[in-house]
Amino acid sequence: MNDFVKVVEVGARDGLQNEKSVIEFAQRLTFLNLLVDSGFQSIEVGSCVSPRWVPQMDKSAELYAALAKPEQISLSLLTPNLKGLEAAIAVGCKEVAVFTAASEAFTQKNINCSIQQSFDRFQPMFELAKQHEIKIRGYVSCVVDCPYEGAVAAQKVASVAKQLLDLGCYEISLGETIGTASPIRVRKMLEQCIEVVPIEQLAGHFHDTYGMAIANIQESLNLGLRVFDSSIAGLGGCPYAKGASGNVATEDVVYLLEQSGFNTDIDVAAMLKAGAYITSVLQRENQSNFVKAYGAK
Template sequence: MNLPGSSVRLVEVGPRDGLQNEPGTIPTAVKLSLIERLADAGLTWIEATAFVSPKWVPQMADHGEIMTALAPRPGVRYPVLAPNLKGLEAAVAAGARDVAVFAAASESFSRKNINCGIDDSLDRFAPVMERARALDIPVRGYVSCTLGCPYEGEIPPEAVARVAARLHAMGCHEISLGDTIGTGTPLKARRMVERVAEVVPMAQLAAHFHDTYGQALANLYAVMELGIRTIDASVAGLGGCPYARGASGNVATEDVVYMLHGMGIDTGVDLAALVETAHWICGQLGRPVNSRVARAMAPCDA
């Protein structure tokens, strides 16, 4: 694979996707400190929070406080999840300039997760996309369960392509393909991305792989060979799918950075500072660090 010198854009999802299902209430100050530490480490796309109902995601109830408290940094963007018009308006009012919506490639998962089918969920995004376009706010689209579903098992690449194509046609500037339960393997990941790339340009696709079975880095390498150049990752591997047994979380950002640096790709990220942040947030959450790179590079007093 001829990648040295190539650029790979990292989208850090720890503050939102990584923390949203954590038990207990994480203080707003801790979330803000995490975001600032990640930016200090050199990450330039940091998903900050989600403008969703606190009834469904209580951990994100402080979304407005988070966005209004974040100091602007040159070159750093703080996208947020805003899956409905009310969320979009609140996000924009709080200062958000990048938003995201989400759908599933699995009908069963969609109904369990957001209480409606795939087509209905996509129809709900129409007013969000229209309003975002009027405000010149770019919208990212997430597709979950692209390589497996806890209820339906394997998901055909054609099903993923159909949802991705709809999101792209609605105006999403980028489609993030999520292996939500982390059951994917390299060949399956390649076949899925190849099919989606027939309907959405490769340059507008991102990989969002979970590491439940330890395959995330191998899967990322496989789809990078095809041309994927945007990778979602979560510091310390935080996150996981509450609907999937054993889904251990997103691929760890520090593991991805270590791999990319070893391939001669400069990410602009200070790996030592990122590892320090991984240990810090796990200390705040009262849990051990799961990432292999963070464990291997642990400071002596960690």
Template sequence: MNEFVKIVEVGPRDGLQNEKTPLNLEQRKALILDLMRTGLKSIEVGSCVSAKWVPQMAQSDELYAQLPKMDGIGLSLLTPNIKGFEAALAVGCKEVAVFTAASESFTRKNINCSIDESFEKFADVIAAAQAHDIKVRGYVSCIVDCPYEGAIDPQQVAKVSKRLYDMGCYEISLGETIGTATPDRVKNVWNACLAELDSKVLAGHFHNTFGMAIANIYQSLEQGIRVFDSSISGLGGCPYAKGASGNISTEDLYYLLSKMGFETGIDLDALMQASHNISQVLNRQNPSNFATAYWQNQRD
């Protein structure tokens, strides 16, 4: 059997929260149901945050409650504080996520606190999750560059990642937030982190602002990383680069992994149907190179 690479689908949360067009609850539910038919094993449903600040994520707990729970498919919610965690707990969520950054400037701009203070904020979340046997995933933003302070020291990324793991996060997703990285710089980040943590607890989250995401994922694969975040139809722009693409598309990630001989568990027809449906709903062109070629071949 070929080696398995886990894809964590972040389109319904990280993708939609950065889309200009908010979807209603039924549209978001339809997207996730489409994704659940693809064979994806992990799907991020939404974020339990104030609708005042992130209207695209309104009623994420209600959305979670409405979804069917299926063996083999993990559904998660982002819960940046204890109030968000309690909302997730109330609807029976079995996995939550917390986030911080490797950049002090980004953390202050994004969540109005220092890195140390961000850990203090979600320490209660992790403790409560452990008390209820709920898994916690950690996110680290700005692992290569920060839009406010430039290059980030790989040792700082390793330090923050190790701290998340030691607090109880079972998996740490390292986010190349603004998409400026190249494989040589990604290699340096992984080298620093792999000196502190096993590759099994690390994941890559790459943005495609300058078209480097696939190259950076290839580099990560070479260093033993076997979990990657991606977004169906490349949902989500990059808020720090006007007009730029955001998350690597699940379609392009699937193509790379399948052609390299990795197993993903994904049904291609179902994936492309989900891709087509959400692109139609948003009335947008799909930025995925694979999707463009796939539909062209279907027409020819």
């Protein structure tokens, strides 16, 4: 068994962009530097998207430029289009992320195009990224259920993941977007994906709307998955379930992994400091069960 599991911290992007509050640039920078100090190998810094649509992500490229960048840490920006990628290139970013979905309805609602059209849009981005030696990570939303279509076929998820791999993604994150999945359904989805994408190039991204994220991560671990996205303090709501939690809390994921004998290289005390800082800024409670039980020291 490979005893190392990579935790991709997405709180500064996927978490903050779904928070109602728009926090200051300096606060985002402080938060990100605290995450860097926590030992995460991979951190999403922000999203190069129009502030008119996502004001929480304004000046993400500038934020990347201002960050300390230890050599062993991969810092990435989400780039939804060619303009976003160009902004990332301008600040020297060496890893970006693109996103699509396994649901046609969700893709239309989220990025105003079909799944195939999203791949057509990606083509020039991958060509430009290759010229600049930039790695691309792919996100697939709605890998189990869609808020508009209901259940999503596992074969469809596998097909979209394989297309991202063939296009040039080094890793594909499978997003359980609305948090309705159970372990058995996650297993069936992953089994299909593993048939066409090496498991070493897959990651799990689970939401905790129905309290199933940790169980789904455990099932994924049983199948051999060794990369998981999570959000410090459970930042980010679920936009499809009013009042429900969204991203699984990093603190809970790290607790599960370390209690199960896996290594994450994460400094727990530093991680708790980062969570305490951002929840203080946002004036909200930390959603982590681990933190609620033991308290952030």
